[in-house]
Amino acid sequence: MKTTNFTKMQGLGNDFIVLHGHDRLPEDAGALALRLCDRHFGVGADGLVFVLPSERADYTMRIINSDGTEAEQCGNAIRCAAKYIHDKGLVEQGRSHLTIETIGAGVQPVVLTFEEGRVTAVRVDMGEPVLGGLAVPTTVDAEKIVEYPLTVDGRELRFTAVSMGNPHCVIFVDDAPGEDLYAWGPKLETHELFPRKTNVEFVTVRSRGHADMRVWERGAGPTLACGTGACATLVAGVLNGVLDREAAVSLKGGDLLIEWNEEDNRVYMTGPAEFVFEGSF
Numbered sequence: 384m385k386t387t388n389f390t391k392m393q394g395l396g397n398d399f400i401v402l403h404g405h406d407r408l409p410e411d412a413g414a415l416a417l418r419l420c421d422r423h424f425g426v427g428a429d430g431l432v433f434v435l436p437s438e439r440a441d442y443t444m445r446i447i448n449s450d451g452t453e454a455e456q457c458g459n460a461i462r463c464a465a466k467y468i469h470d471k472g473l474v475e476q477g478r479s480h481l482t483i484e485t486i487g488a489g490v491q492p493v494v495l496t497f498e499e500g501r502v503t504a505v506r507v508d509m510g511e512p513v514l515g516g517l518a519v520p521t522t523v524d525a526e527k528i529v530e531y532p533l534t535v536d537g538r539e540l541r542f543t544a545v546s547m548g549n550p551h552c553v554i555f556v557d558d559a560p561g562e563d564l565y566a567w568g569p570k571l572e573t574h575e576l577f578p579r580k581t582n583v584e585f586v587t588v589r590s591r592g593h594a595d596m597r598v599w600e601r602g603a604g605p606t607l608a609c610g611t612g613a614c615a616t617l618v619a620g621v622l623n624g625v626l627d628r629e630a631a632v633s634l635k636g637g638d639l640l641i642e643w644n645e646e647d648n649r650v651y652m653t654g655p656a657e658f659v660f661e662g663s664f
């Protein structure tokens with residue numbers, strides 16, 4: 384029987400099973416993610432991450448959600464992939480600048496921070512945000528997608544749709560940590576307004592430089608952190624005039640520093656990545 388080695392990693396508690404050694408995404412990647420990500424019958428994770436060869440960058444990262452669907456992009460996973468690529472010796476040791484290709488954001492430059500030769504933090508160029516973008520149908524005017532009204536089960540909400548390569552629906556509320564994600568997450572994720580479904584972020588702004596965010600992820604449910612969600616939150620906060628272009632976004636699993644640069648229009652995310660354990664199946 385064939386044995387495959389894996390590495391369990393996490394970025395702010397958003398956890399992944401990382402596989403390396405395939406020359407392309409396997410055809411059964413979705414089925415494998417469903418089996419391995421299961422927290423009772425498998426290894427347990429929010430997603431399955433493949434570190435693959437790239438013709439345009441140092442490596443390619445592909446991410447399959449725990450429900451078996453592929454996501455275009457994942458902020459926490461790309462930091463984990465960067466640490467994996469360096470610390471496992473896939474590039475020369477001590478090299479601080481890498482490029483990683485994703486299907487949602489193309490070639491993404493990343494900058495590594497080291498302690499005792501090991502990566503502790505990663506700054507990722509997450510690309511240019513798109514207002515609306517693939518988050519909403521083409522029939523909705525992108526200019527109107529800031530604080531767009533939506534009624535779900537009698538609750539009147541307003542959301543800002545931002546694509547960071549993957550779709551996000553950002554909702555500003557009074558008490559994000561108090562939101563019942565299980566009640567509202569699935570209804571918003573699968574709402575007919577979002578053609579490719581959506582990640583859902585509830586956000587409470589604490590100051591112009593700090594917001595609390597809770598997330599219900601498309602294809603994974605409630606996770607402890609979402610990097611692309613934190614980026615979408617910052618962009619939505621700037622567009623709504625409530626956040627500065629650089630802010631800390633506090634998630635259940637910890638904080639991310641997000642910057643939306645005025646000059647190049649790109650979003651930069653900085654945060655940690657860690658190994659958890661190794662195994663085989």
Ligand SMILES: N[C@@H](CCC[C@H](N)C(=O)O)C(=O)O
Pocket residue numbers: 397446448453454455456457458459460549550582600601602603606608609610611612
């Ligand atoms: N946890 C992620 C996003 C993972 C993909 C997402 N569930 C989707 O389907 O778009 C992050 O850190 O960005």
